[in-house]
Structure formats: C-alpha cells, structure tokens
Amino acid sequence: MQIQRRELLKGAVASLTSFIAPRLSFAESSDPLPKRTLGRTGLQAAVLGYGAMQVSDPAIIRHGLDQGINYIDTADCYLGGRNEKVVGKAVKGVRERLVIATKVHIAKESRMRKSVSKSLASLGVKKVDLMQLHGLSSKEQVVRKDIQQTMRQMKQEGKFDFSAVTTHSNQIEVLEAVAEDGFYDAVLVAVNFRSPANLYKAIKQASDAGVGIIAMKTQNGGFEDKAWPELTPHQAALRYVLDQPGIHLAVPGMLSRKMVNENLGAIARKPDLSDILHLENYKTDLLGKACSFCSGCIDQCRFGIGGMDVARIQMYLEGYRDSELAVSKGREVAAKVRLCNDCEGCSVNCSQGIDIKRSAQRILRFLS
Amino acid sequence: MNICSVLLLVTALSIPFAALAENIPNLPESIGSAPALTRVDDVRTWDPENMYEHVNGEAELLKRYGATSLTFAAYENEAGDYFAIDILDMQEPINAYGLYRLYAGCDGTEYSFLEATVLADEYAPHALLGPYFFRFNVDISGDSGGGKQLVDDFLKNFISSLSDQPSLPSTLETLQQKALQPCEVNYHPEHVDYDLESGPGYTWTGPDGQTYSLAVLRSPDEAKRHAGLLKSRGLQTILVRNNAIIWQKADEKRSTAYMEEILKEVIDK
Numbered sequence: 001m002q003i004q005r006r007e008l009l010k011g012a013v014a015s016l017t018s019f020i021a022p023r024l025s026f027a028e029s030s031d032p033l034p035k036r037t038l039g040r041t042g043l044q045a046a047v048l049g050y051g052a053m054q055v056s057d058p059a060i061i062r063h064g065l066d067q068g069i070n071y072i073d074t075a076d077c078y079l080g081g082r083n084e085k086v087v088g089k090a091v092k093g094v095r096e097r098l099v100i101a102t103k104v105h106i107a108k109e110s111r112m113r114k115s116v117s118k119s120l121a122s123l124g125v126k127k128v129d130l131m132q133l134h135g136l137s138s139k140e141q142v143v144r145k146d147i148q149q150t151m152r153q154m155k156q157e158g159k160f161d162f163s164a165v166t167t168h169s170n171q172i173e174v175l176e177a178v179a180e181d182g183f184y185d186a187v188l189v190a191v192n193f194r195s196p197a198n199l200y201k202a203i204k205q206a207s208d209a210g211v212g213i214i215a216m217k218t219q220n221g222g223f224e225d226k227a228w229p230e231l232t233p234h235q236a237a238l239r240y241v242l243d244q245p246g247i248h249l250a251v252p253g254m255l256s257r258k259m260v261n262e263n264l265g266a267i268a269r270k271p272d273l274s275d276i277l278h279l280e281n282y283k284t285d286l287l288g289k290a291c292s293f294c295s296g297c298i299d300q301c302r303f304g305i306g307g308m309d310v311a312r313i314q315m316y317l318e319g320y321r322d323s324e325l326a327v328s329k330g331r332e333v334a335a336k337v338r339l340c341n342d343c344e345g346c347s348v349n350c351s352q353g354i355d356i357k358r359s360a361q362r363i364l365r366f367l368s
Numbered sequence: 369m370n371i372c373s374v375l376l377l378v379t380a381l382s383i384p385f386a387a388l389a390e391n392i393p394n395l396p397e398s399i400g401s402a403p404a405l406t407r408v409d410d411v412r413t414w415d416p417e418n419m420y421e422h423v424n425g426e427a428e429l430l431k432r433y434g435a436t437s438l439t440f441a442a443y444e445n446e447a448g449d450y451f452a453i454d455i456l457d458m459q460e461p462i463n464a465y466g467l468y469r470l471y472a473g474c475d476g477t478e479y480s481f482l483e484a485t486v487l488a489d490e491y492a493p494h495a496l497l498g499p500y501f502f503r504f505n506v507d508i509s510g511d512s513g514g515g516k517q518l519v520d521d522f523l524k525n526f527i528s529s530l531s532d533q534p535s536l537p538s539t540l541e542t543l544q545q546k547a548l549q550p551c552e553v554n555y556h557p558e559h560v561d562y563d564l565e566s567g568p569g570y571t572w573t574g575p576d577g578q579t580y581s582l583a584v585l586r587s588p589d590e591a592k593r594h595a596g597l598l599k600s601r602g603l604q605t606i607l608v609r610n611n612a613i614i615w616q617k618a619d620e621k622r623s624t625a626y627m628e629e630i631l632k633e634v635i636d637k
Contacts, residue, residue: 054429056470056554060563078426080471080487080494080503111491111507135424168424217425253428256562295421312417329415 032268033068036248039212041162041185043099043129045071047242048267051216051251052087053078061090064260065098073188073214073251074123075103075134076115084122092124101130101188101214103166106141109150116159131160132188137170142177142184151183162186164212169295175202179209186212191247192219193240193283194292196351200244207246215241215250229274235266236279242267288353290315297348297356307348307356309333310340314359317366330367337363392439392455393529400518405443405451413439423454430456432558433470434463435501451518452505461499461536466555468496471503474551483533484523493519497526498533539570539584542633546626547572561617564601567594571617574626579617582630587611610635 035044049071050064056079061072074087084102091098100123104115116131131151136142142165151163164186167174171189178184187206191199207213218241219234228236241250254260290311297306313333317326330337340346340360348356392413398406412422419438420427430438435456442452458464471494472478472487479486484497493515495502502523506515544550553572554560560569560581569583585591591611598606598615605622606615609631616627 053425054432077492079429081489081492082471082473082475085473085475107507114490168420253425255559256565258563308418329417332415 031068033264034267035070038099038214038248039186039207040210041130041212043162043212045099045249047249048238048263049073049099049214049249049251051253052083052090054253054255055083056086058086058089060255060257060260061087063257064254065090065094067260067264069260070097071099071101071214071249071251073101073216075132076105076119077103077134081118081122084119088122088124095125099129100125101132101164102128103132103134105134106136106144106147109146112147112150113154116154120159127158128160130162130164130186131155132164132166132186133184134166136165136167136174139173139177142174143181148183162212164188166216172199172202175199175206175211178211179206182209184211186214188214188216188251190217191215191241191244192217192292193237193279194286194290194352196292196294196296199294200246203244204246207248213247215247216252218242218250218252228278229272230269231266231271231275232262233282234262235269236271236275238263238266239271239275240279243271286352288355289318290352291354292352294351296351300348302347303339303343305336305339307340307346307350307354307359309336310356310360310363311350311352311354313337313363314354317363323366326363327367330363334364334367337367392437392457394525395439395441395453396522396525399443399451399522400445400449403445403447405445405449405518408442408444411439411441413437430467432556433467434459434557435467447509449509450505450507451515453522454503454505456501456503458499458501460557461534462540462555463557464496464499464501465536465540466557467501468494469551469554472551474549478551481520481523482527484527486519486523488516495519495523497523498530500526537584538637539582539634542637543570543572543582543630546574546630546633548575548577549573564598564603566598576626580614580627580630581617582612582614582634584634585611585613607631 033046033048035046037043038045046069048069050061050069050073052061052072052074055061072087072091074083076084091100102119102123104112120127133147154160155163162185163183165174165178165184166188168190175187175189178187189203191203203213219237231239238250238252241247252263254263291308295306295308297308298304301307313326313330316322316329337360340356341364343357346357350356395411398404414422415437416431416435419430419435422438422440423430436459437457439455440452442450444450458467477488479488484495487494491506493504493506504515504519506518508515540553543553547553553570555570557568560566560571560583566581567583569581571579571581574580583594585594588611591608591613595606595608595613603615604619606613607627612631612634614627614631
C-alpha cells in the first residue's frame, strides 16, 4: 500500500507536469479541434484522427470529417481490402482538405506496386499523403534498401507524398531505427497510458529527429467503465496520450457517431487535477495485475516464451473473475505455466510489475 | 541452459501447439505440385485474447464477429512460391457468413467449390465453409489466378476431414431472395447498427435502394422489449411480428409493405 501511494504521487506529479506544458498548446488555440505539424512532413493534422479499420459505413466517417477531423488511417488489408472503398466514399468532395494514410505490406516489388495502385483506385484518389509499410518489428526491416528503393520510386511517380511505417511489436527498436536512418517520415505506433516510460522516451527522440508520430491503440490500456469526474475512461486515456511530448495525433477506431462525439469531447474538455489523479490511481491499480501485451518479456525470458500467457490467465482469474475461462485457457497453456513455475530464477522484469513466477504458482494451485 | 532444460522446453512447447491445432482438421504437410510447397514451421493457433500477435489490430474486429480461434499455416517451395492460410473458427456459420460478407461485399468474383464459397483474388482469396472463414495469402510466380488450384485443393482436403456442419439460418436465405442482390445481405453478431447499439442482426439493401435491418430475438416478449429500447434511442418506425423486428435505416416514419412482407416470410418459414 505504501509503495502504491508513492507510485501514485510520483506518477501524478509527472502527469501534472506533462499535462501543463502541452495543455498550453491546446489552451492557446481557439480551434475546437487543434492541429499539429506532423514532423518534417509539414502536414497540418488535427490531433484527433480517424482510425477507419473496422468501419463499413462511410456516413460514420463523414460525420467525423464534418466535425473537423482531417486525418484518416486505412490499409490495403482492412475489411479484406474493402475498407479503402468505404473511406473513398466518405472523402468524396472533401479530399483536398484531408490527410489520407494507407498501408502496404513488405513483399516483392511487383506485388507492392500492384497493392499501391489498387489502394489508390479503391480510395478514388490520384495519390495519398502517407504510404505506411505495415507491421515492422525490427531495425533490419526499417533499413532494407530494396524496399526503400521501391518506396522512393513510387513516391517519385507521384503515388504518395511521404513514406512511413507502422509498428506493433519491438516498437522501441523500430522507432530508434527510423529516427537514425532518416528515410521514413512518420511512424504509427501503439501507445497508451500504461505503456512503459522507455517507449515514450523513444517516441520523443524520434519526434525530436523530425519523425511524425501517430498514436494508435490509445484506449486499449484498460477497461474501466465506471463514471469519472470530468472525462470518461476512454476520453482520459486518449487525452493522456495526446498530451505526451512528441505525439502529434491519435487515430482511435470509431464505429459510431457516439464514439466520434466522445473522442471529440476528450479534445474539447480540459482534464483537471481530479482526472489526472484518477488516471494515475487507475494505472497504479492495474500495476502487477494486467498485462499490457508489450511483448517485452519474450526477449528477457531465457526460454524465449515470456510471461504473456501466464499474465493472461491471471487476468481471467483475478481481473475478469472468470474461473471457467481461466480453467479452460489455463489448461491449454499449462505446460508454459509449469515451465515458469519450475524455472529457477525468472529473468523477466515485467514493465507492468507482474511477478511472472508468483503468478504461475498461483495459477497452478488454482488449476490443481 | 542445460540439456535437460532444452528437452523440457521442446516437450513443453510441442504439447500446447499440438493440443490447440486439434480442433482444425488435417492440415497437409505439403500442397500443390511441380514443385510442391511444403509446410514451414508448425501450425500455430491463437485464441481471441492473443490473436493480436498474428493479426495486430484486426483481432478486435475478429473478436466482435465471434472468432474463437485462429489457425495459421504457411507453405513454400524452392522457387520462392508462397501459400499461407488463416483459418478462423467463428463458432456459428452465420458469424462466419457475416465476416465473409463484410470482406467480400458485392465487388469480387465468387464461385462455389464443393460446400465452400470462395472469393477469388490475385493475392488474397477468401472462403466460407460452415463456421469457418479462410483467408489465403498467395504468391505464385507466373500465376495471376490467385493460386486457384491450391485454394481448391486445400479446401477439398479440409472438407474431406469434416463431419456434417450446421447450415445457415433460413432467415438468411429469405433475405437474400428479397434483397436488391443476395450479396447485399450482411450479418453482425454484435451490433447491426452501432449508432443504435442495436444488438445482433441482419442488414441489407432492398429493391428500393433503402437499407433495412432485422433482428430475430428469442421470444415475442423479448422482441417487444427490444423494439421499445430502440425506440427510446430515437428510432421512429419499427415493426414487430412474433419474435422478429425490422426497421429502416432512413427511418422515414412509416412502415412499408416490403417490411411487412419480410417479417411475414421470416416468421412463417
């Protein structure tokens, strides 16, 4: 309890400091949806962008655009390729004032070219603003010269204005490589209020190097749904990320007008001290309990399996309090749980404070 | 790491993969010919909570549609040809249909192969079979047909190992006959309308170009309660018959003969 209180106060002070400085940029702007410059691209993007991945109704996206959102993120593979057509319908007539970002997978040049051409046709545009290489997870992928050459040629041919990457795992390595290498102009990175400090540090360093930073999965760090002082948990989580140094905008997924309006509300309403303390309290509550799926444990584990399966079963048992689910899933991964339990000394230093070995012991006791 | 730990690790890791793959029948060791593609690595399976490891953010969508497992296998040959499959167990054929139709829309070329429906594509064909949704990743030199032969061979092998699968609800067939085109009929297991938070149901475009939605509840009482809930959320025109409710997206504040006809056919069948 004492440790938790210390952590709470430390985090609250840090959050308050980070809230005050960036808050000035919001406070100075009378625009209900302020814009930021996306790194060296020079693109002016509203801080709330549209993550279109799951949306099949262009009217919902158009509602967001009509409220001032001017950045849309889609991909060649979303909804089996149909998402770009949905976005294309939504942006008809307003494309010129928008920043459109889509994606292409690393593949042979011919396939990448076909994919990009198909994306442009599906979107109904001559070019997009950002073309993002999808799902990079290593420095090797970032620095591949053959891929950069293909991207450079397509850019010169006028298919897009800027090259970028997306990353979901090994994100710090990817961010550092993009900053150092200098070829890609922006990174779409998964980050939320529970992400570790070294990820935020890598984000800031990349941003200082001129890389545009777009945040995704900003609200996936928790699942509390009870009432908060001024902001809902989703709004607070979004606002937390947007107020961190180096982050230019976020692209939460919005499936309904209600979700769009809720996220817009996060921008309009300034968080006060009670929101900050509540968020820090919530974050502290989750310490040691909930996995953030950062995959950091895998490299640290001497067996290369990490502790995510153990943490997941613990979450079913102690977080969701679903013992049936914990039993059925626990049995599937029992061998890994046993390995953790039998391991002489766990080498994992979990970013969320989960004691993997102790959790494995608790799970095995429960399963037996 | 000593030899005992290595052996323990190898044994421990092989058990869960074998156990998890058992619900998916018979993935072959090789596929195709001249030259054949052989499987690389073990077959891998994920559940809804860790599916993101393989498909990143798409896991959220797959979970919404009811996916209970994702199984992945990849095949390669010396010529650099590549063929990979994601097999999603969607629990119910209607969930699999909903996901398939979301991805397929009405734009592509579909064909029937044995009991499966296949959406042809140069690189990413999809298929629907009972409660299973398949996504293929095909890169075969000199073949712009999306590896059709490989896809068909794979499905034939898969089908031969399956027992009888439950069929799609008769409601779907009724709506497909009444829609502008059969491919216009969609199903969502979570919310057919997220603005209304409407719950699961069907949605389609009618011959008049309007969008309609239908929910089939468990009882007439539940249908009445659900209709009341949707009205409280702003919906003006909603028809109820027995345990089914229907509404029009444009909500033109009038019922239509078409909506009544649909309800009658869905209930009476």
